[in-house]
Amino acid sequence: MPHDIRILTEADLRGLLTLDLALVDVIERAFAALAGGQVVMPPILSMDLPAVNGEVDVKTAWIPGFDGFAIKVSPGFFDNPSLGLPSLNGLMLQFSATTGLAEAVFLDNGFLTDMRTAAAGAVAARHLAPRQVQTAAVFGTGAQARLQMQAAYLVRPFERLLVHGRDLARARACADDLAAALGVRAEAVEDPAAMVAQAQLVVTTTLARVPILRAEWLHPGLHVTAMGSDQTGKTEIAPEALARADLYVCDRVSQCEVSGELEAALAAGAWARGTPPELGQIIVGSHPGRVDEDAVTICDLTGTGVQDTAIATHVLSLAGVAGVTVRS
């Protein structure tokens, strides 16, 4: 039986979707559902292609109460830059949660992933950062560094923003962009220890494979969100920092154990506190989360299929008549 399928390009999606509190709320709802136990989220299908220096990941999750579910395909082909092409691209498919019929194809080139990742940072900050954040800081100077700070500002409207990166000029450009976008004071900082010392909220957004944030830099009243590590071998936070913090929280324990900060801490024998709580448990109140303003908290975001389903369902609800409709 023919039915209509909507095709939306990256340009269409950028016209529809804003990084705002409505998006943060939808992503929060997805994490809350994850704590409820009725989400179906199979392990990631991962295909390594050493012959072409590539990999392909497929993620999906079905969330009770959501109209649809997404299947996201994320290819990474690391010889592409030599051809003038991006290493990463990707798209999402949206299906009806009750009939399984395909409803939409989002040719987003990773845009929706960027946005749902930033929104997860805001969810983590909302539930784990100190109530008062005067200064926020970010490691990294790319698109996700900008988005994470814009997302954090929605829930913790800080006055001052610091940026650290390996390239000071790029850090300055990132700070300038964010100062303009948010109307806050923003500056690049060469010394990462000095930057962390001044901040109440730190977000790490790098591809680091050796830690960039040391355990001895942790100080009372600090929250750190580490969103860079999403694969075995990546790590941004020193293993000892996880145990030194008052609270370490995973987006999904089973993923953090193999591809997040917990992986390196377990490998280093630096974690002996058993199973950490998940962000969803703190959202629904089954774990207390931050207990006072002086606590030190760390949230580890590896990226989950529920976020994809949540943002895909959200953007389709906003789509109106945008895009191309194909009858199939």
Add this chain to the structure above:
Amino acid sequence: MPHDIRILTEADLRGLLTLDLALVDVIERAFAALAGGQVVMPPILSMDLPAVNGEVDVKTAWIPGFDGFAIKVSPGFFDNPSLGLPSLNGLMLQFSATTGLAEAVFLDNGFLTDMRTAAAGAVAARHLAPRQVQTAAVFGTGAQARLQMQAAYLVRPFERLLVHGRDLARARACADDLAAALGVRAEAVEDPAAMVAQAQLVVTTTLARVPILRAEWLHPGLHVTAMGSDQTGKTEIAPEALARADLYVCDRVSQCEVSGELEAALAAGAWARGTPPELGQIIVGSHPGRVDEDAVTICDLTGTGVQDTAIATHVLSLAGVAGVTVRS
């Protein structure tokens, strides 16, 4: 960087693709590659959704020498018929094998799966059936029964065709359709034992969960292709038949062990011959296959990701300017 992605509907694809020897050859090449050991074919991502009586499978495979690779999504939502909707649908995505960029979306509603499944039947018949097939027979009266007989005729142009199904009227309609399509004598047969006794090539295309073909019906000079079982619990061939045949061949051993005829035979303790050969080994000549015209052979097709990649690559090569092109 924007690039063009082709969107092809089921109608577009039906206009492009014919069940012919070119398609059979492409599918054969995919099975041959599977024997070569350089194919990357991850385990199927399978998501069970008991809350909505549904399931979703995702298959993929990367084949050296093919321009692209496909990712196929197959939802099955079994309450759909009560809504006037089909239980099964599905689509495929095609990506460049060297850059990972999305190239095409095939909104095929399962049409490409039907075609690549039929073509696999022809590959099995070409390499395993006796050279002379005077009479072919099929269990089942649906779309795949018709396609399997049309595919078999390409490689073994039989004179006579027999159809058995639970509903004699449907078996007659299927026989009449095939007689018209192929220009052969075709008739419905009520007694399955009598049907098998007359045939040199039998294809089973049912959703059976108890065997419909008994071991004692096997006779010299018979080849059976069982393509119906593709899930745990499905079975068409009596467990004893596998061991009684001179040769039992899998499309993919790892799949047949959990979702094919081998599953039931292993569970019944009726298989003690170790690891069976795969169809690809017979194609490339690393296993002798049928050794004489009187041998009894069985081929078990559970459906593989290489077939999806092969048909997707093939149909895209035929596409010309068909479909809608979206820049993303």
